[in-house]
Amino acid sequence: MEVKSLYIIKRASGVCLYHHDFGEPIFDPHLLSSFIVAMTSFFDEAALAGESKARAFEGVGYTLMVEPGEWTMGVLSVSHETAKLREKLRRIIKRFEEQFHVLKWVDMDLAVYSRFEPAVIDEFLRDQVHPDSVIRVKRDWEYFTRNPDVVALLNLIPKACTVQDAAKFLELPVEVVMEIVVEALWDRAVTVQSLPKPDAIYQATSFEDVSGSGQLSEETARALAELDGETPLSIVAERVKTSDIRRFLEEIELLAKSHKVERVPTGQALVVLYTYSLQDFLLRLARVVGYELARWVFFTAREQLLRERPWLGFVELEEDVDVEVRSSLVGAIVRGSISPSALRESLQSLLQGVALMTRGLIGRSPVKEIALGTKGAVEGHLPSMAIEVEWQKLYL
């Protein structure tokens, strides 16, 4: 598992208010909290910075990600730092500060551990369990859990099976089994392995030659060059003509674990989703009104949004209706200068603006047909992400 431990520390006193080990315990929480507060104070003094800035401390095989809140500081021990994990850390700190704001002024026993447990499960464990995730039951699981639901489940299922297979065998809804598996994961009685989704977008982070390693097929080794951070895995698999998509996904998972590839940040995935949607919409429009008018629609819609969202000026149309995002904008997204929610809202506004201009050009009913056609195309290309776009707002 990527995340090893979570610590939430009160900045004023350096006391560890909450901690949880997702795997084997590594650090003493009080020792760690003192160390982190001391180090961050030292760097603040040295850099003469007014506010404490986020840092990461790297060890062998682990990284301590530090994120300051208003009156707390979050520390996440991970195997490898990613923007997604940093976003999760920010969110969990915010939730903690909202739920236990009293602790800012007084030290009280508020049953923090039991009351904050659901929030930590929601943030760090729930997204690891999917219907096609493989559950691997630990050998001595009985010593890890006393939860009756978990015990009942683990007594009945084989040592390794998917969540969906377990639900089918036990004749339970998949959602119920997923919930129990999450609790089992929390108790450290099982591990889960999730294959990347076929429409997930990955980018290569290492350019070593992996073809001779013996662990990977030739197609997967060639696929590294195609992982450009814009192409879904299903399309990459088609390009390298892989015969077994499941094996391809398992090998990508292997490469991700060894940090040779990584899943793109949420913001970057959103850009891929919306540029694909916009391009498909404009292409369909161009077949009806021609390329010149389709370009006019895009530029007019974008012009109307530039005052409030100047960075939309970096979303351009190349030849005909090829939507292109400038590298400076991509860089800002990767650095986290633009939040995924702001990105989503702005790109959705651009798409809606284009749909509105199109309505003036060809009428309401044809726009609905074009929007539905684009939705179908996006669902085929990026099935799990298509739901992020508010399609109904394009034609209602």
Added chain:
Amino acid sequence: MALPSVLPLLPALALPLVVGPLAAAGVLPLMVLYGMSGVTASVPGWLALRSCTARGLIRDDAVHLMGLLISFGLVAMAVADFSHASVAFCEAPYLATYSAEVVHGTGVILWLIGVLAYCRSVASVLPPARSVFLSLTVVALFVSLSASTLLALVLSHLPLLHQVGHGFYTVTAALLTVWVMGVVLLFRNGLIGRPLLLVFPGMLALLASALLSWPGSQYTDVLSVSTGMLSYILVGAGVLLLQGLVSDAHKSFG
């Protein structure tokens, strides 16, 4: 973005309404009428051709292709009408007339290909349009073939070649009319429907011209040529308006 004004069109539309009756009354020779018809086809034809080719001749763009082929068609029809006008000076007037008809038919075929290509492009993007165009095509083919057969039976004294030629003209004009009607209905609430609203009566006038060409009497020939002139002006104006929209869009953002 606003459509260019169609007011300059009005004097041109009056032309066939004036010269037609003059030719029917025998005041204006038929040869002169054909010549004027050639002019009314060539002027919008050349203007539309110039507008369509302003940003390149060959482009993968259905709207551009339709405009281009309609422009070429107008030019072909102008050549046909000029040829008709010079029939009196030919040694074999029957053959000269036949050649002019073939060139005219080529112009109509170019219109057919252009409009068909655009309709196919629209149908590829709007699924309901597919069934609409298919139904309209079936109805148009049935009605026009039936009408042509009936006319051929009633006017059985006409040469077979004459009957086949005019039958072809009638069927293609009917198809053009229903396809353009379909497109106008689809985009009736949008800006792009307005130039096409000029093209539709132009195609109706073409259909009327095709039907009036059957009997072969001087009076019906005059009416056929006059309605043909009306068709050239309206279709040419529609294409020019559409190209005007496209040019304005190009000038705004390049």
